[in-house]
Amino acid sequence: MLTSLKNSFKHGVHPPENKEETNGLPIRQFPFAPLIILPMQQHIGNPSQIIVKEGQEVSRGQLLAKANGYMSVPMHSPVSGNIRKIADVLLISGQTSPGIYLEPFPYSGQEVVVGKPISLDASPEEILKGIQDAGIVGLGGAAFPTHVKLKIPEGKTCDHLIINGIECEPYLTTDHRVMLEQADDIFTGIRYLLRVTDAKEVIIGIEANKQDAADHLTSKVPTDLPVKVQVVPVKYPQGAEKMLITALLGKEVPSGGLPIEVNAVVVNVATTAEIGRLLPHGQGIQERVITITGPGVKKKGNYLIPIGTPLRYVLEQVGAVDNISEVYMGGPMMGVSASSLDISIVKGTSGIVVFGDNEVRKVGKIYPCIKCSACVDACPIFLNPSKLGILAKFEAYDTMADEYNLMDCFECGSCSYVCPSNIPLVQYFRLSKALVRKKKSAKQQKSNA
Amino acid sequence: MLSKTLHISTSPHINKGVSTDMIMKNVVYALIPVALFSVYAFGINAFLVVNTSVIACVFTEHLLCRWSNQESTISDWSAIITGLLLGLTLPPIFPLWMTFLGGVMAIALGKFVFGGLGYNAFNPALVGRAILQAAFPVAITTWHPSFLEDRFVSISNAVLAFPFAKPIVDGISGATPLSAFKFDHVATDSTDLALGLISGSTGETCSWLIALGGVYLIYKKMMNWRIPVTILTSVFVLSGILYLFDNQIYPSPMFMLFSGGLMLGAVFMATDMVGSPITPLGIVIYGIFIGVLVVVIRIWGGLPEGVMYAILLGNALTPQIDSIIRPKVYGTKKAML
Numbered sequence: 145m146l147t148s149l150k151n152s153f154k155h156g157v158h159p160p161e162n163k164e165e166t167n168g169l170p171i172r173q174f175p176f177a178p179l180i181i182l183p184m185q186q187h188i189g190n191p192s193q194i195i196v197k198e199g200q201e202v203s204r205g206q207l208l209a210k211a212n213g214y215m216s217v218p219m220h221s222p223v224s225g226n227i228r229k230i231a232d233v234l235l236i237s238g239q240t241s242p243g244i245y246l247e248p249f250p251y252s253g254q255e256v257v258v259g260k261p262i263s264l265d266a267s268p269e270e271i272l273k274g275i276q277d278a279g280i281v282g283l284g285g286a287a288f289p290t291h292v293k294l295k296i297p298e299g300k301t302c303d304h305l306i307i308n309g310i311e312c313e314p315y316l317t318t319d320h321r322v323m324l325e326q327a328d329d330i331f332t333g334i335r336y337l338l339r340v341t342d343a344k345e346v347i348i349g350i351e352a353n354k355q356d357a358a359d360h361l362t363s364k365v366p367t368d369l370p371v372k373v374q375v376v377p378v379k380y381p382q383g384a385e386k387m388l389i390t391a392l393l394g395k396e397v398p399s400g401g402l403p404i405e406v407n408a409v410v411v412n413v414a415t416t417a418e419i420g421r422l423l424p425h426g427q428g429i430q431e432r433v434i435t436i437t438g439p440g441v442k443k444k445g446n447y448l449i450p451i452g453t454p455l456r457y458v459l460e461q462v463g464a465v466d467n468i469s470e471v472y473m474g475g476p477m478m479g480v481s482a483s484s485l486d487i488s489i490v491k492g493t494s495g496i497v498v499f500g501d502n503e504v505r506k507v508g509k510i511y512p513c514i515k516c517s518a519c520v521d522a523c524p525i526f527l528n529p530s531k532l533g534i535l536a537k538f539e540a541y542d543t544m545a546d547e548y549n550l551m552d553c554f555e556c557g558s559c560s561y562v563c564p565s566n567i568p569l570v571q572y573f574r575l576s577k578a579l580v581r582k583k584k585s586a587k588q589q590k591s592n593a
Numbered sequence: 594m595l596s597k598t599l600h601i602s603t604s605p606h607i608n609k610g611v612s613t614d615m616i617m618k619n620v621v622y623a624l625i626p627v628a629l630f631s632v633y634a635f636g637i638n639a640f641l642v643v644n645t646s647v648i649a650c651v652f653t654e655h656l657l658c659r660w661s662n663q664e665s666t667i668s669d670w671s672a673i674i675t676g677l678l679l680g681l682t683l684p685p686i687f688p689l690w691m692t693f694l695g696g697v698m699a700i701a702l703g704k705f706v707f708g709g710l711g712y713n714a715f716n717p718a719l720v721g722r723a724i725l726q727a728a729f730p731v732a733i734t735t736w737h738p739s740f741l742e743d744r745f746v747s748i749s750n751a752v753l754a755f756p757f758a759k760p761i762v763d764g765i766s767g768a769t770p771l772s773a774f775k776f777d778h779v780a781t782d783s784t785d786l787a788l789g790l791i792s793g794s795t796g797e798t799c800s801w802l803i804a805l806g807g808v809y810l811i812y813k814k815m816m817n818w819r820i821p822v823t824i825l826t827s828v829f830v831l832s833g834i835l836y837l838f839d840n841q842i843y844p845s846p847m848f849m850l851f852s853g854g855l856m857l858g859a860v861f862m863a864t865d866m867v868g869s870p871i872t873p874l875g876i877v878i879y880g881i882f883i884g885v886l887v888v889v890i891r892i893w894g895g896l897p898e899g900v901m902y903a904i905l906l907g908n909a910l911t912p913q914i915d916s917i918i919r920p921k922v923y924g925t926k927k928a929m930l
């Protein structure tokens with residue numbers, strides 16, 4: 145194994161990790177909720193198209209909705225049960241999406257339907273199709289359809305397949321547990337990925353706070369696979385693709401470009417395990433591992449939770465405090481606050497962090513920017529968040545984009561995290577980016593018309 | 594259960610927890626030993642000057658905020674810093690009414706007209722001092738010996754002078770080491786210099802206490818170490834070269850380091866975050882610029898001391914430095930200039 149502690153990216157931050165409470169807890173199966181609510185929009189791209197009817201009986205693993213085009217994935221039934229209703233459901237963004245209400249059969253065996261297995265000798269196209277058919281999206285949180293990401297563009301080659309086991313978000317320990325408990329699935333997944341990408345080497349990147357996972361995977365590497373496990377120092381946002389590529393390969397992904405520009409493809413480790421587990425049986429995703437933690441829950445842990453389980457049910461099962469005041473879906477750096485408990489667990493949910501009334505962080509007083517340079521020293525993209533923040537206040541969006549590389553900001557939050565003046569920098573940048581994009585597309589439409 | 598409305602915030606949901614008022618507070622803590630030493634060295638006079646300056650700054654900031662219908666910003670502690678710094682750069686027997694006026698000017702013209710904290714292009718304390726220097730050139734260069742026997746019991750008449758009364762020139766006035774060197778070519782013992790056993794502005798004399806305050810702030814990660822280090826290094830190197838060249842005409846580098854307002858300026862004034870560049874390279878350029886200017890003004894300029902002007906010029910150059918020096922953005926070919 146290669147342990148190099150100097151390999152990392154430049155800048156970044158060190159938020160308190162808060163992983164100790166759950167990183168030693170094995171993954172446990174979560175019970176089925178009395179009602180499963182499945183949104184059809186769980187991924188980036190078109191919502192899945194429902195192919196079942198109200199009142200229909202479905203089995204666990206059965207196809208409920210098919211992919212709507214290439215930029216979409218299908219949805220499988222997480223339980224055997226009855227379709228109660230087909231209606232719009234609430235998403236975390238506050239928007240709604242078509243959805244399926246599913247009532248599980250009590251006492252059913254919940255065996256999973258087996259589909260057409262995809263063998264390791266299958267062609268790359270068949271494997272990609274198999275990955276799409278399994279409904280697999282990036283489980284690290286982005287929920288980008290994995291088959292799209294794995295498609296190597298014409299004329300490009302992939303030399304390095306990077307398996308992302310960084311998990312740099314505080315509190316989250318799902319990837320950590322997956323690496324400790326699902327090594328075989330991970331290596332099977334890597335075999336499929338190697339077929340698809342034709343990569344020459346595989347690097348599993350793991351942060352130094354998961355040395356046990358690194359040791360375990362190293363001991364399990366099949367001798368016929370070109371895999372090396374590389375441990376990198378703990379630093380946020382190392383799990384971001386670009387940062388990880390820099391840490392492991394010492395290369396920078398060109399601005400606006402994809403990792404393939406530097407001959408690399410990055411896949412999250414839990415996604416890899418899912419590919420390794422599902423493809424040999426031709427099954428689809430029904431559940432995922434989620435860390436549930438934070439001062440507001442009693443039974444903290446890493447749980448295998450059926451997709452579509454309502455958040456309210458999850459919190460009741462883990463003994464959330466009565467005075468819940470804030471819930472993030474994902475980690476504290478990039479996760480989204482839930483505005484309602486009536487949303488569901490989706491494929492992209494990697495963690496649920498719960499705070500009670502007493503623990504919620506008081507939002508600090510906002511002061512003017514004192515040019516302390518903390519944000520400049522934190523930004524992994526080497527932007528000037530201080531200047532960008534001031535420009536955003538003056539609504540100088542074009543200047544931000546054209547002269548200060550606004551569009552390279554990937555909203556990691558490092559700048560806001562360190563800002564002593566509590567300036568909502570990332571919020572500014574999110575908004576500014578959206579406005580710049582809107583303006584651009586309006587312009588394009590005009591010139592097309 | 595679980596039915597109440599949820600608190601919503603946008604990511605990141607956590608903050609490092611170092612706040613702007615905390616930084617300011619710590620700068621004040623770092624300055625307190627320096628202020629105490631000034632009282633120890635110069636007695637009641639210094640005590641009055643420093644306190645008057647602080648009161649003037651805080652008072653002015655509060656009133657200006659009120660008058661412009663804003664929430665008072667004195668709780669961010671930055672006005673206290675300005676007051677302390679201004680007081681510490683004045684001569685120990687500086688008339689209190691002038692001190693007060695300086696404090697008002699520092700906040701009103703050095704900070705408020707620019708838009709308050711964060712927008713002040715120049716270090717407000719230095720703006721206040723520059724105004725005083727222009728208005729009262731005699732009083733501000735009337736020095737006073739340190740460690741006088743009666744310093745804790747007698748108040749200088751000059752300190753209590755009435756506004757606009759004919760200036761009282763106090764009987765004893767001690768030359769500072771810099772003016773002694775510049776005009777009389779008398780070098781002061783550098784041990785005395787470093788220990789602060791010399792004459793000078795109230796808070797400029799004890800270099801090691803100032804440096805200690807800097808070390809504290811650097812340790813707390815509330816000060817950019819590059820600023821004092823580059824200023825002091827460039828002063829040392831440049832004056833060292835000159836000294837090697839001719840040690841009769843040019844002062845020794847140690848003397849340069851420990852005399853005048855250099856230490857206070859390099860550690861506490863040039864490091865004002867608002868007026869200094871934001872990138873590491875920009876900061877180094879700024880530091881070298883100030884250091885070179887200090888030596889040039891001290892040796893070839895008409896004034897014995899150049900730290901104040903050097904820093905003000907450094908502040909003036911900062912926006913230019915920041916717009917030219919930009920780190921290469923990740924994934925781009927080269928820096929956007």
Ligand code: SF4
Pocket residue numbers: 512513514515516517518519520529530533559562563564565566567569
């Ligand atoms: S961290 Fe905040 S206060 Fe400091 S320079 Fe950046 S935006 Fe300004």
Ligand code: SF4
Pocket residue numbers: 522523524525526527529552553554555556557558559560569570573
């Ligand atoms: S959110 Fe954007 S500007 Fe802020 S540190 Fe991350 S990449 Fe840089």
